[in-house]
Amino acid sequence: MKSTINGTTLFYEVAGNPALMPVVFVHGFPFSCEMWSGQVTAVEHQYCALTYDVRGHGQSNVGDGQYTIELFVDDLIALIDDLKMERVVLVGLSMGGYIALRALERNPERVGAAVLCDTRSEADSNEVKLKRAAGIASVKKHGAATFAEQFVKGVFAAWTFEHKPELVDRIRRVIARMSPVAIAGTLLALAARTDTTESLSRIKVPAMILVGEQDAITPIDAARAMHQRIPKSELHIVPGAAHMSNLENPDVFNEKLLLFLRRVSGT
Numbered sequence: 001m002k003s004t005i006n007g008t009t010l011f012y013e014v015a016g017n018p019a020l021m022p023v024v025f026v027h028g029f030p031f032s033c034e035m036w037s038g039q040v041t042a043v044e045h046q047y048c049a050l051t052y053d054v055r056g057h058g059q060s061n062v063g064d065g066q067y068t069i070e071l072f073v074d075d076l077i078a079l080i081d082d083l084k085m086e087r088v089v090l091v092g093l094s095m096g097g098y099i100a101l102r103a104l105e106r107n108p109e110r111v112g113a114a115v116l117c118d119t120r121s122e123a124d125s126n127e128v129k130l131k132r133a134a135g136i137a138s139v140k141k142h143g144a145a146t147f148a149e150q151f152v153k154g155v156f157a158a159w160t161f162e163h164k165p166e167l168v169d170r171i172r173r174v175i176a177r178m179s180p181v182a183i184a185g186t187l188l189a190l191a192a193r194t195d196t197t198e199s200l201s202r203i204k205v206p207a208m209i210l211v212g213e214q215d216a217i218t219p220i221d222a223a224r225a226m227h228q229r230i231p232k233s234e235l236h237i238v239p240g241a242a243h244m245s246n247l248e249n250p251d252v253f254n255e256k257l258l259l260f261l262r263r264v265s266g267t
């Protein structure tokens, strides 16, 4: 459904019993909440699963395209406020992880546990900032379909391209449907995000870090570095996956997710 949240229209879905522990899934860039469908199916019988489209993505409003990670965190907190969810388990992949890490820093009282997937705490290097600038120029000139074509090449493992072409196609279509203004605006937000490394040692809640063994965007070293700093954290490497670990190897991803949720909910 769609609701006015923090001055914009956000699309979201709630599955499962609202009385049970809320698990909020935050997708990566430039995807949509549809990427979590396999995880929602896995958890909805035991928990309350909230998925939503980050501003500018999927069915949420694009607005002026002037985004920051700070604004995305404002949206997330406003959404869980609206749904009367006091303390949630945050599951964020890549950009979703950047949003989760900043929420943990800024609104720790709202996060009971976190699952940080294919993400990192460091801000962009100069090299990555320049790549973002090139991406902005390219999407403005050539449009979202061309951007999608290039983008999927970097996020899936070779095995996925060969054996799950329909999955690559599905994500390609999600990206191609995005507004170029939203893609450019989110690239700027990613480039401008703060570094959350220093606050990792202050995370008091249980955290699980998942990373695809072939993730080239947020590699295993970045995941290990977070694991070393977050006191109550565990790290799992997802075999046969690159950056889209929940989609490329949902069996291992869901098994780890369910075990973690069982532990933090005490069920």
Ligand code: MLT
Pocket: 027, 028, 029, 030, 093, 094, 095, 096, 190, 217
């Ligand atoms: C994502 O999957 O959210 C993006 O690849 C993150 C990034 O480019 O840093």
